[in-house]
Amino acid sequence: MSFGAQTMAEPIRRVMMRRPGKSLADADPAVWHYGKTFDAARAAAQYDVFAGLVAKSGAEILWYADEGDGLADAMFTHDPSLVSDHGAILLNMGKPLRRDEVAGHEAVYAAAGVPILGRLSGTGTVEGGDCVWVDEKTLAIGRGVRSNAEGIAQVRALLAPHGINVLSFDLPLWQGEEACLHLMSVISPLADKLALVYAPLLPAPFYQLLKARGYTLVEAPDDEFMASNGLNLNVLPTKPFDVIAVAGFDKTRAAMEEAGCTVSTFEADALCIACEGGPTCLTRPILRG
Numbered sequence: 001m002s003f004g005a006q007t008m009a010e011p012i013r014r015v016m017m018r019r020p021g022k023s024l025a026d027a028d029p030a031v032w033h034y035g036k037t038f039d040a041a042r043a044a045a046q047y048d049v050f051a052g053l054v055a056k057s058g059a060e061i062l063w064y065a066d067e068g069d070g071l072a073d074a075m076f077t078h079d080p081s082l083v084s085d086h087g088a089i090l091l092n093m094g095k096p097l098r099r100d101e102v103a104g105h106e107a108v109y110a111a112a113g114v115p116i117l118g119r120l121s122g123t124g125t126v127e128g129g130d131c132v133w134v135d136e137k138t139l140a141i142g143r144g145v146r147s148n149a150e151g152i153a154q155v156r157a158l159l160a161p162h163g164i165n166v167l168s169f170d171l172p173l174w175q176g177e178e179a180c181l182h183l184m185s186v187i188s189p190l191a192d193k194l195a196l197v198y199a200p201l202l203p204a205p206f207y208q209l210l211k212a213r214g215y216t217l218v219e220a221p222d223d224e225f226m227a228s229n230g231l232n233l234n235v236l237p238t239k240p241f242d243v244i245a246v247a248g249f250d251k252t253r254a255a256m257e258e259a260g261c262t263v264s265t266f267e268a269d270a271l272c273i274a275c276e277g278g279p280t281c282l283t284r285p286i287l288r289g
């Protein structure tokens with residue numbers, strides 16, 4: 001089978017990515033809520049280093065091309081769709097500027113022969129960054145600014161026939177409606193039942209569920225979470241205990257190494273810190289395991 005990713009840290013075999021091009025170069029930072037360190041040319045150069053690390057892992061990269069559609073955030077391919085073992089789910093973005101990205105994902109799946117399990121409709125919204133596979137039969141979704149109750153109910157209805165339990169956890173507002181806070185902003189799985197977390201912003205019942213399921217939680221330091229706008233926490237496992245992280249957050253790196261991880265880093269001030277999305281957000285795993 002060439003698709004299926006109901007785990008978060010098993011070896012990444014196939015992934016959808018989008019190299020930022022004309023759409024990011026033309027983006028107005030005030031419209032897109034990009035920070036002071038935004039620089040499209042440097043972001044593209046930093047992206048190439050990141051893409052090289054993903055390619056080095058052996059993953060096949062399916063490219064969603066930026067041909068100037070104006071969708072600057074579309075480089076964050078994690079969000080517009082989700083891939084289950086039963087096909088892809090085309091989501092509906094909570095950030096209105098990102099709604100048209102879903103059609104781009106649909107085209108990539110059609111070209112790659114990945115079946116579509118279903119799609120969200122109406123006013124229901126869910127973003128991929130709010131979705132965390134706790135285990136292969138349990139999907140946690142953060143309800144917040146980007147994902148709403150109706151969207152979560154729609155995902156639940158699509159997955160329930162396959163024996164998958166979808167749970168909803170409420171997120172705080174934190175930096176406001178314009179900023180990006182996903183459930184994946186406060187947790188990054190590193191290996192089976194091992195995750196890096198920023199505990200103060202975790203929904204308390206989600207924290208309790210992880211503990212009850214036998215997870216070991218590595219705590220990211222407060223100062224680096226604040227200094228990085230949360231991006232110190234956003235690390236991509238290419239296989240269990242092997243992760244890609246944003247450079248410059250040495251205490252977070254040391255905490256992961258202490259937990260047995262090998263950490264590769266890349267500079268990402270113009271890309272990740274400025275545009276509010278890290279290595280996990282820049283990838284949509286299509287096949288893991």
Ligand SMILES: NC(=O)NCCC[C@H](N)C(=O)O
Nearest residue numbers: 076129180182275276277281
């Ligand atoms: N999964 C993620 O956390 N994605 C980051 C998306 C950042 C993008 N600027 C956004 O606001 O949607």
